[in-house]
Amino acid sequence: MxxxxxxxxxxxxxxxxxxxxxxxxxxxxxxxxxxxxxxxxxxxxxxxxxxxxxxxxxxxxxxxxxxxxxxxxxxxxxxxxxxxxxxxxxxxxxxxxxxxxxxxxxxxxxxxxxxxxxxxxxxxxxxxxxxxxxxxxxxxxxxxxxxxxxxxxxxNYSKRIPGFGSETFKSFVDEDEDYGKFVLISKSQSVSPLFRSLAIDFLNSVKFGLISSKALKGTTVTLEGQEVEIPKGENGEIEIPSLLYINKSSGEVLKYDRTPKLNDKLKISEWIVEVSKKTPSEGPLSKKEKKYYSSYRSGKKAKKAAPDHDEL
Structure with a gap:
């Protein structure tokens, strides 16, 4: 036994x-x-x-x-x-x-x-x-x-722009009118992983540009022959970094202000969708994420938390 x-x-x-x-x-x-x-x-x-x-x-x-x-x-x-x-x-x-x-x-x-x-x-x-x-x-x-x-x-699908007064910026705004247009003003000359990720999520619906803060001249942009003020911070200066939505048809330039820092992809994506009326093909707000990817993990969709380690 x-x-x-x-x-x-x-x-x-x-x-x-x-x-x-x-x-x-x-x-x-x-x-x-x-x-x-x-x-x-x-x-x-x-x-x-x-x-x-x-x-x-x-x-x-x-x-x-x-x-x-x-x-x-x-x-x-x-x-x-x-x-x-x-x-x-x-x-x-x-x-x-x-x-x-x-x-x-x-x-x-x-x-x-x-x-x-x-x-x-x-x-x-x-x-x-x-x-x-x-x-x-x-x-x-x-x-x-x-x-x-x-x-x-x-x-990297973002475009480096030498300044708001450049021909590159003019063509960026004028071409592909069906796309939303967003410009990041940054101290860095390189494109951050977060900014590249946003451009990938919004392929075929949004175009992104990067302007070095060193290339800033003046505080306005020209849209359809009209001078439009670049939104400023509480100190009256253009904040660096700043993410701007360039709306040529309405002559508006809007600044992202949902979070103190540009380090939350989900919040930024929600703002991009709201102001441009464009939807991402991939990422946390996409149909693909809900339909396919979330179910390939544990069956429970991962909660999205605001990061504190990276910024545009």
């Missing part, structure tokens, strides 16, 4: 170990997509977002070591930063996932692949069947390094 009991206990123990070994690590994580062959293309390839995918095996010690950092990366990208990027994982220990892991030549765990979308052509239909180019991430496996690498791979 003791031998039988011991055998049964041992059998239960090994069954538990096996179940844990095969379990999906991120099945209940609201910020990381746990993918299968039936969802991989929808999340990774049929989008203008850049994706980082962790191919792993639950029994792998190195995979377990990476898990806390990868979990933080998912939270940073999806919940706090709300960047135009996806953080996903594939459990290569699952039998039905093995062909997918073989397709991307996964030979060791964990393997991190970054998938970059093709450049979108303005006015063309949004991404449908074009595959993304992938590259192995071999950098430092820290939150800062991985986030920096991922956001550096975001496509």
């Amino acid at each position: 003791l031998v039988i009991n011991y055998f049964l206990v041992s059998l239960q123990f090994f069954a538990l170990v096996l179940a844990r070994a095969q379990a999906d690590e991120y099945a209940t994580d609201p910020n990381i997509y746990e993918l299968t062959p039936s969802t991989f293309d929808k999340v990774v390839h049929k989008t203008n977002y850049t994706s980082i995918v962790k191919f792993y095996a639950p029994w792998c010690g190195y995979c377990q070591q990476l898990k806390p950092v990868f979990t933080k990366l998912g939270k940073l990208i999806h919940k706090d930063g709300q960047y135009a990027a996806n953080v996903a994982a594939v459990n290569c220990d699952k039998e039905y996932n093995k062909p997918l892991c073989a397709k991307y030549q996964i030979s060791g765990f964990p393997t991190l692949l970054v998938f970059r979308p093709p450049k979108h052509t303005d006015g063309q239909p949004l991404r449908k069947n074009e595959k993304h180019v992938n590259e192995v991430y071999n950098g430092e496996r820290s939150l800062k390094a991985m986030a920096s690498f991922l956001t550096s791979r975001l496509k």
Whole structure:
């Protein structure tokens, strides 16, 4: 009887170990997509977002070591930063996932692949069947390094404008009248991941421009031959940074003022929709997010929190 009991206990123990070994690590994580062959293309390839995918095996010690950092990366990208990027994982220990892991030549765990979308052509239909180019991430496996690498791979669809009096600004306002027009005045010469993410979300409906604060001359812009004042802050000066909506038809220039800082993509997106009457094709306010992406995480839509780490 003791031998039988011991055998049964041992059998239960090994069954538990096996179940844990095969379990999906991120099945209940609201910020990381746990993918299968039936969802991989929808999340990774049929989008203008850049994706980082962790191919792993639950029994792998190195995979377990990476898990806390990868979990933080998912939270940073999806919940706090709300960047135009996806953080996903594939459990290569699952039998039905093995062909997918073989397709991307996964030979060791964990393997991190970054998938970059093709450049979108303005006015063309949004991404449908074009595959993304992938590259192995071999950098430092820290939150800062991985986030920096991922956001550096975001496509840039914003236009650098040398100043409000330039021909570039005039053509920016005059061309493509069906698009909403937004300009960011910033000290930085480079386009931030958050600003690039907004441009990606609003492809085919909104155009974004970047003007360096060093290029500012005067306090007005010319719209249809009329001088229009640039909105100022409480101190009577043009605030830096400032996000402006340029409405040529009404001769208005409106300034974003929903939050003290330009660091909340959701709030900024809501303002863009309100003033321009344009809707995003991707991102937290899009139909695609509600219809597809939120259900590919844990089944519960991730709550969006105002970030405190990045600003336009």
